[in-house]
Amino acid sequence: MPDWPTLPLFSFLLVLVMLRAGATYALGRGIRGLVDRRTQMTHRPSVIRAERLIERYGAGVVVLCFLTIGVQTAVNAAAGSLRMPMRRYLPALFVGGLIWATVYVSVGLAAIEAIWGGRGWLLVVVLAGVGSVSWLVHWWFVRRGNREARSTDPR
Numbered sequence: 001m002p003d004w005p006t007l008p009l010f011s012f013l014l015v016l017v018m019l020r021a022g023a024t025y026a027l028g029r030g031i032r033g034l035v036d037r038r039t040q041m042t043h044r045p046s047v048i049r050a051e052r053l054i055e056r057y058g059a060g061v062v063v064l065c066f067l068t069i070g071v072q073t074a075v076n077a078a079a080g081s082l083r084m085p086m087r088r089y090l091p092a093l094f095v096g097g098l099i100w101a102t103v104y105v106s107v108g109l110a111a112i113e114a115i116w117g118g119r120g121w122l123l124v125v126v127l128a129g130v131g132s133v134s135w136l137v138h139w140w141f142v143r144r145g146n147r148e149a150r151s152t153d154p155r
Contacts, residue, residue: 028080
């Protein structure tokens with residue numbers, strides 16, 4: 001593997017995953033709070049059973065979800081919406097984040113090196129292209145949305 005700045009990259013990925021997963025958890029808790037105010041959902045037996053299961057097994061599930069692709073967001077949102085206690089969630093998030101960052105720093109960097117080789121400039125060009133296309137798509141939809149809003153304006 002080349003001379004990648006492994007420790008700073010690992011630290012960055014750990015902070016990134018903790019912020020992303022923590023925000024998803026917080027969003028799930030916030031949505032649960034809104035739903036609780038409008039419905040009697042918390043008194044349903046199925047919700048009570050789910051909360052007990054999350055309290056009992058949730059930490060292990062949160063840790064293991066970081067070894068999957070496409071399930072992390074759902075698990076963290078479910079942990080928040082089912083009110084997994086923070087004293088269990090935060091350690092599980094940290095351990096899962098350590099696993100996730102380790103996998104991405106080791107296997108991820110090896111994959112990048114295998115694909116791009118010593119051609120770092122090519123990676124920069126591809127990322128610049130992806131960024132430019134993303135900006136153009138965003139600009140197009142914003143422009144189109146503004147045009148549609150003006151055409152339906154009753155004034």
